[in-house]
Amino acid sequence: MNTFKDAGHIFRVAIVFLVGGLAFLGVRASLVPKSFGQYGHYRADALADVAARPVIFAGHQACEECHVDVLETKKSGRHAHVNCEACHGPLANHAADPGSVQPPPLDTAVLCIRCHEANLAKPKSFPQVASGDHSTGLPCDTCHRPHSPAITDGDKTGETK
Amino acid sequence: MNITRRHMMLLLPAAAIAWKHVLAGTPDASPNYRMTEHWWGMLIDLPKCIGCGNCVRACQTENDVPDGYFRTWVERYHVTDYDIENPRVDSPDGGKKGFPPSKEEGGKNFFVPKMCNHCADSPCTQVCPVGATFISPDGVVLVDKKYCLGCRYCVQACPYGCRFINPKTQTADKCSLCYHRITKGLTTACCEACPTGARQLADLKNPNDPIHEFLKSHSVQVLKPNMATHAKLFYNGLDGSVR
Numbered sequence: 001m002n003t004f005k006d007a008g009h010i011f012r013v014a015i016v017f018l019v020g021g022l023a024f025l026g027v028r029a030s031l032v033p034k035s036f037g038q039y040g041h042y043r044a045d046a047l048a049d050v051a052a053r054p055v056i057f058a059g060h061q062a063c064e065e066c067h068v069d070v071l072e073t074k075k076s077g078r079h080a081h082v083n084c085e086a087c088h089g090p091l092a093n094h095a096a097d098p099g100s101v102q103p104p105p106l107d108t109a110v111l112c113i114r115c116h117e118a119n120l121a122k123p124k125s126f127p128q129v130a131s132g133d134h135s136t137g138l139p140c141d142t143c144h145r146p147h148s149p150a151i152t153d154g155d156k157t158g159e160t161k
Numbered sequence: 162m163n164i165t166r167r168h169m170m171l172l173l174p175a176a177a178i179a180w181k182h183v184l185a186g187t188p189d190a191s192p193n194y195r196m197t198e199h200w201w202g203m204l205i206d207l208p209k210c211i212g213c214g215n216c217v218r219a220c221q222t223e224n225d226v227p228d229g230y231f232r233t234w235v236e237r238y239h240v241t242d243y244d245i246e247n248p249r250v251d252s253p254d255g256g257k258k259g260f261p262p263s264k265e266e267g268g269k270n271f272f273v274p275k276m277c278n279h280c281a282d283s284p285c286t287q288v289c290p291v292g293a294t295f296i297s298p299d300g301v302v303l304v305d306k307k308y309c310l311g312c313r314y315c316v317q318a319c320p321y322g323c324r325f326i327n328p329k330t331q332t333a334d335k336c337s338l339c340y341h342r343i344t345k346g347l348t349t350a351c352c353e354a355c356p357t358g359a360r361q362l363a364d365l366k367n368p369n370d371p372i373h374e375f376l377k378s379h380s381v382q383v384l385k386p387n388m389a390t391h392a393k394l395f396y397n398g399l400d401g402s403v404r
Contacts, residue, residue, distance in 0.1 A: 017186065025213065026250075033278070036292070039295075039298050040294035040295055040296075041292040041295070041296075042293070042294075042305060042308070043292070043305050043307070043308060045305070046295075046303065046308070047196075047297055047303070048306035049305070049306070049307070049339075050303050050337055050340045050341065051340050051341045051344045052341065053224070053340075053341035053385075054341075055223075055341065055342055055345065055347065056222055056223045057222075057223055057347075057350045057354065058218060058341075059342075059347045059348065059353055059355045060353070063206075080359055081357075082356045083353055083354065083355075084354070085219075085353055085354055086215055086353075086355065086356040087356075090219070090350075090373055091221070096382075100312075103183050114213045114214070114215070115213045115261055115356055115357075118213075118262075119212065119260060119262055119263055119270075120262070120263035120264075120265065120270045121237050121238075121260065121263045121270035121271055122210060122211045122212065122272075123208055123209065123210075126211055126357070139241040153212055160353050
């Protein structure tokens with residue numbers, strides 16, 4: 001019965017495999033992030049990474065906290081559902097620190113045309129003008145008040161913004 | 162104990178690794194947000210789109226998208242009366258600066274905003290070899306910039322052409338549905354900037370979201386339904402010529 005006479009080399013191979021396997025598990029445990037596989041085949045911490053971006057557009061709720069008067073003016077006009085930052089641009093900085101960060105001034109001659117310049121591809125019900133013919137180059141806020149743009153008799157008094 | 166050169170050799174890398182963890186810190190969490198309570202999508206009400214490009218500009222500002230690349234863009238379709246199969250489509254600079262006047266040549270013209278469809282069975286996440294892109298538990302298709310190799314599998318897998326390789330990071334980039342905003346209770350930048358309400362963020366798990374009433378009362382379509390991606394970008398009034 002000398003079957004296991006030379007079994008030593010089998011054990012040596014087994015030990016090499018065991019050590020190799022343990023080394024693999026150790027390396028994998030140290031390289032794969034802990035959150036990997038928490039929700040699926042990805043790093044769960046990536047969700048927090050993506051969500052950590054700073055906000056640039058404050059959102060109209062932030063504007064309405066202070067500018068109640070503008071909200072009141074808008075409510076009755078055609079621009080009631082146009083959010084503040086659609087025209088005023090991104091203002092999260094201003095919302096976070098209203099004292100020192102002032103919104104940039106707006107040029108109605110550029111802003112209004114973005115939406116209201118006539119184009120055949122726009123919905124027919126949307127109010128459109130050929131700006132050259134309509135205003136002969138005058139800025140839109142000469143006649144219209146952007147927050148409530150319909151022209152009424154009271155509008156000729158000069159309040160523009 | 163005297164610190165020898167040998168000790169320094171061991172200590173320095175350990176200190177470097179420890180310092181990296183200190184610098185990494187913990188990202189801003191949103192404590193009141195529960196992923197399991199949301200399933201995000203978006204409604205695009207095409208008859209309201211005026212092609213002003215506000216959404217494209219807002220997206221580029223909010224998400225720091227490089228010039229010439231787009232997470233969202235607007236296309237203008239021109240379809241002649243009898244040839245719905247061959248529309249003419251243009252999108253100068255993604256519609257970022259609006260559109261030049263449409264020619265008066267009959268047929269019909271309309272705008273179609275495009276972006277990631279946040280598919281529930283998305284082809285792009287299935288092909289990623291390293292688990293760098295995934296569908297979050299609240300239904301948003303996201304990219305893990307730290308894991309992405311930039312292999313471009315996902316870019317070619319997206320049937321809607323919504324992914325690109327960001328030239329700054331050399332990783333895959335796409336619409337994140339403003340995940341940093343919606344987890345804080347805000348709407349996306351494109352929806353915030355849309356003057357006509359043509360884009361509306363939709364939470365399909367919220368029973369009070371107006372999307373449910375809208376889906377019941379309108380004929381709503383998704384792009385390429387034949388690909389069974391279960392897209393969650395719902396188009397109202399979608400013309401058959403749109404691809």
